[in-house]
Amino acid sequence: MKILLSWYAYQHDFIRQEGVRVNEDGPTMQFHKLFYEKGGYDKHLLLTTARESDGDPAIDMLRTTLLRTYPKRIIEPVFVDVRDLIDLPSIKSKVERILLQNREATIDIFFSPGTSAMQISWYICHASLGLRTRLLQTRPARFSTTKKPELLEIQVESSTIPYSAVIAEQQQQRRSPLVDYVVTESLKPVFERARLVAQADRVPCLISGASGTGKERLARYIHEQSPRHDRPFVAINCSALGDQLLESRLFGYLKGAFTDARDDRKGYFDEADGGTLFLDEIGDMSSYMQQALLRVLQEGEIIPVGSTKARKINVRILAASHRNLESLCEVGTFRWDLYYRLAVVDIALISLHERGEKEKLALLEFFLKKARKDFVKPALCLSHEAQQALLVYSYPGNVRELENLITHLAVFSDGEIRVTDLPARLTRPTRLKSESFNWEEVEKDLLVRALAYYKGNQRRAWQAVGYKSLNTFKSRLKVYGIEL
Numbered sequence: 035m036k037i038l039l040s041w042y043a044y045q046h047d048f049i050r051q052e053g054v055r056v057n058e059d060g061p062t063m064q065f066h067k068l069f070y071e072k073g074g075y076d077k078h079l080l081l082t083t084a085r086e087s088d089g090d091p092a093i094d095m096l097r098t099t100l101l102r103t104y105p106k107r108i109i110e111p112v113f114v115d116v117r118d119l120i121d122l123p124s125i126k127s128k129v130e131r132i133l134l135q136n137r138e139a140t141i142d143i144f145f146s147p148g149t150s151a152m153q154i155s156w157y158i159c160h161a162s163l164g165l166r167t168r169l170l171q172t173r174p175a176r177f178s179t180t181k182k183p184e185l186l187e188i189q190v191e192s193s194t195i196p197y198s199a200v201i202a203e204q205q206q207q208r209r210s211p212l213v214d215y216v217v218t219e220s221l222k223p224v225f226e227r228a229r230l231v232a233q234a235d236r237v238p239c240l241i242s243g244a245s246g247t248g249k250e251r252l253a254r255y256i257h258e259q260s261p262r263h264d265r266p267f268v269a270i271n272c273s274a275l276g277d278q279l280l281e282s283r284l285f286g287y288l289k290g291a292f293t294d295a296r297d298d299r300k301g302y303f304d305e306a307d308g309g310t311l312f313l314d315e316i317g318d319m320s321s322y323m324q325q326a327l328l329r330v331l332q333e334g335e336i337i338p339v340g341s342t343k344a345r346k347i348n349v350r351i352l353a354a355s356h357r358n359l360e361s362l363c364e365v366g367t368f369r370w371d372l373y374y375r376l377a378v379v380d381i382a383l384i385s386l387h388e389r390g391e392k393e394k395l396a397l398l399e400f401f402l403k404k405a406r407k408d409f410v411k412p413a414l415c416l417s418h419e420a421q422q423a424l425l426v427y428s429y430p431g432n433v434r435e436l437e438n439l440i441t442h443l444a445v446f447s448d449g450e451i452r453v454t455d456l457p458a459r460l461t462r463p464t465r466l467k468s469e470s471f472n473w474e475e476v477e478k479d480l481l482v483r484a485l486a487y488y489k490g491n492q493r494r495a496w497q498a499v500g501y502k503s504l505n506t507f508k509s510r511l512k513v514y515g516i517e518l
C-alpha cells in the first residue's frame with residue numbers, strides 16, 4: 035500500500051473571491067495532475083482542520099473536483115481536530131497518530147501545503163518515527179532550470195535525538211490514568227520524565243532500580259502514554275533464559291533451524307511490532323546476545339534463527355536492569371556501545387526504603403485497601419504496633435515485597451493484624467534497628483566497584499575488599515550473580 039498524505043492548502047488550493055472555487059493551479063490539483071499517477075499511489079489522505087459543519091465547504095469542493103477530473107483515484111478527507119494552526123505539539127501528536135495508524139504503508143508526505151507548524155510536524159515525525167516516509171515538495175516551473183515543475187525529496191539524516199521529548203502533549207497526559215498505582219512524592223518527577231520519554235518515539239530508554247521497585251510498571255506506563263499505546267507491549271526477562279532459547283524467543287525461528295523447530299515461529303520482536311519490547315534484566319545478557327541485540331539496534335532489523343534474510347522491524351525498546359550497567363561496562367561484562375544505544379535516555383527508581391516512611395505508609399494503605407476489596411474482608415486493618423513495624427522495615431524486595439506481605443497477611447487475618455501476625459523477619463529487634471541500610475546492597479556494590487577499579491583482576495579486588503580467602507570472595511560474587 036502506498037499512500038499520499040498532505041494537508042489541503044487553505045489559501046492556495048482555492049480562489050476566494052466572491053465565493054470559493056477550486057484553484058486548478060493550486061498545489062493539490064497540480065500534484066494530482068503532474069505527479070500522482072507516476073507515484074503509483076493507492077490513495078490520498080487529504081488532511082483538513084475544517085469541518086463541513088463549521089461552514090467551510092472547501093475540502094468537499096476540492097475532493098469533488100479531483101474525483102471529477104480523476105474518477106479512479108481514492109481521495110479520503112481526514113478531519114484533524116486542531117483548533118490552533120500554529121500549535122505545534124497538538125498538530126504533531128495528531129499527525130503522529132495518523133502516521134502510526136498507517137505504519138504498514140509506504141507514505142509520501144506532500145510537504146508544501148500547510149502552516150509552518152504543520153511542516154515542522156512532518157519533519158519531526160519523519161525523522162523520529164522511523165516509518166517508511168518520504169518528504170516531497172514541488173518546485174514551480176518558473177524556478178526550475180528545466181522550465182517544468184519538479185518533484186523533490188527532502189533529505190533528512192536519520193537521528194536518535196529525542197526530538198519529541200521537548201514537546202509536551204497535554205492530550206496524552208489525559209489518557210490512561212494510573213489505575214492501581216500510587217504516585218508518591220518521589221515518583222512524581224520520575225513519571226513526569228517518563229511522560230516526556232513516552233513521546234520521544236523509538237528512542238530507547240534504560241530504567242534502572244533494584245528488584246521490585248516498579249521498573250516493569252514504569253515501562254508499561256511509558257508504552258501506554260506513547261503513540262504506540264494501541265499496539266502490543268511485550269515483556270521478557272533476559273536473565274531467565276539461556277542464549278539459544280533467548281535468541282529464538284526474541285527473533286523467532288524457521289522450521290528446521292534446530293531439532294525442536296517443527297514450524298516457523300515468530301519472535302517477541304514480531305509480536306511487539308508497532309509497539310514496545312521491554313527487556314528486563316538486560317545486564318544478565320551474555321556477550322553473544324549483547325552482540326545480537328546491538329545489531330538489531332544499529333540496523334533496525336532482525337534475522338530469525340535459521341534464516342539469512344533480515345527483516346525490518348518497528349519496535350521501541352525499553353530495557354531495565356537492577357545491576358549498575360556502567361559498572362558492568364567497566365569490568366567488561368557489558369558492552370559500552372550497547373549501553374550507549376540503550377541508555378539514550380535513562381530513568382532511575384530508588385529503593386522503597388530510601389523513599390521514606392511517608393511513602394511507605396501511602397503504599398501500605400493502598401495495598402491494604404486493595405486487599406480488603408480483593409479478599410472481601412472489609413474489617414482488615416493494622417494495629418498501631420504492626421503498622422510501626424511495617425514502616426521501619428527496610429524491604430530489600432522493595433514494593434513487590436510490601437505488596438506480597440500485605441497479601442500474605444490478608445490471607446490469614448480477618449480483622450486487626452497484630453505484631454504477632456507479622457513474619458519473624460519484621461519483628462526481630464536487631465532487624466528493626468539495623469535495617470536502616472541494606473547490607474547486601476552495600477556488599478554487592480563494593481564487589482562490583484572493586485572489580486571495576488582493578489579492571490576485573492579478582493585477586494587484587496579480593497585483597498582490597500578484605501575477605502579471608504579468595505574463595506570466599508569468589509563465592510560472594512556467585513551469590514550476587516556477578517559474572518566476569
Ligand SMILES: Nc1ncnc2c1ncn2[C@@H]1O[C@H](COP(=O)(O)OP(=O)(O)OP(=O)(O)O)[C@@H](O)[C@H]1O
Nearest residue numbers: 214215216217244245246247248249250251433434
Ligand atoms: N508505586 C506503585 N504503586 C503500586 N504498585 C506498585 C508501585 N510500584 C511498584 N508496584 C508493584 O510492585 C510490583 C513490582 O513491580 P515491577 O514488577 O514493576 O518491579 P521491577 O522493578 O520490574 O521488578 P524486577 O526487577 O524484579 O522485575 C508490581 O506488582 C507493581 O505493580
